[in-house]
Amino acid sequence: MDISQDFFSCYGLSRDFAIDLDGLRQAHRHLQQQHHPDRFVSQPDSDQRQAVQITAYLNQAYATLIEPLKRGIYLLQLHGMDPLVPTNTSMPLDFLLQQIEQQERLEDMHQAQDPETEMDTMAFELQTQASQLETEFAQAYSSAQFEAAETAVRKLQFIVKLQQQLNTLEGVLLD
């Protein structure tokens, strides 16, 4: 197996945002079994090393493609772009205002009368926002509007971070 090919090719997928997730899972399981290092213990060292390399490659490929955010970033990287370059800090103003509001909401969650309901509501809203951004990305990418695709994936990165923060907070407040 060629581990210099891109992650889509290794699973026989076309380079697109909309992918068949079940197909990906099956293809991954199949390749993982085929190249599992345990199968090469009685083989020459070079074969064992290769199996380990392929397994590491497959793990990375799967982790990248299964997550919409990582998949989007990867698609743009294949296109020669770097959506998360740290020197680009300009984001649409309305989006940043919304981000600050959402961060303040997280902060106020400690004083909420019914934090469980509030957190459920926020989780639902974030999931809606994430789905919208994924749709925006898919449409922009498939019509070769790469800058719009980049904006969508940059926004999605913020939403995913909020989701992680909310998860952590749920663990703290509901235990």
Add this chain to the structure above:
Amino acid sequence: MAYSEQVLDHYENPRNVGKMDETDAHVGTGMVGAPACGDVMRLQIKVNDAGIIEDAKFKTYGCGSAIASSSLVTEWMKGMTLDQAGEIRNSNISEELALPPVKIHCSVLAEDAIKAAIVNYKSKQ
């Protein structure tokens, strides 16, 4: 990764946290965000008629280095002219706070927030 003493000091005792009236003609507001880490920073300056920054406030949602970077620049900017504040570079901030290379982007965020606040103030004059 360990934070430097300077970062911890600003992180534990952040200076000038707060919000000013965005509609005030003397106030410039800069907002920036770093997708790489999901940090959001709001930096505000209050400029007097002599063109001197007499007050600065910030609110940063992010890691210790991002909070320390914005806290530090609000201290630095007070008493500066707009031109002087506009000359603050991320390298000045990262040197002062002894930021490790992986956290340099936090100081970039602070530098860009200053510039955005100045642009916003000037657009109101």
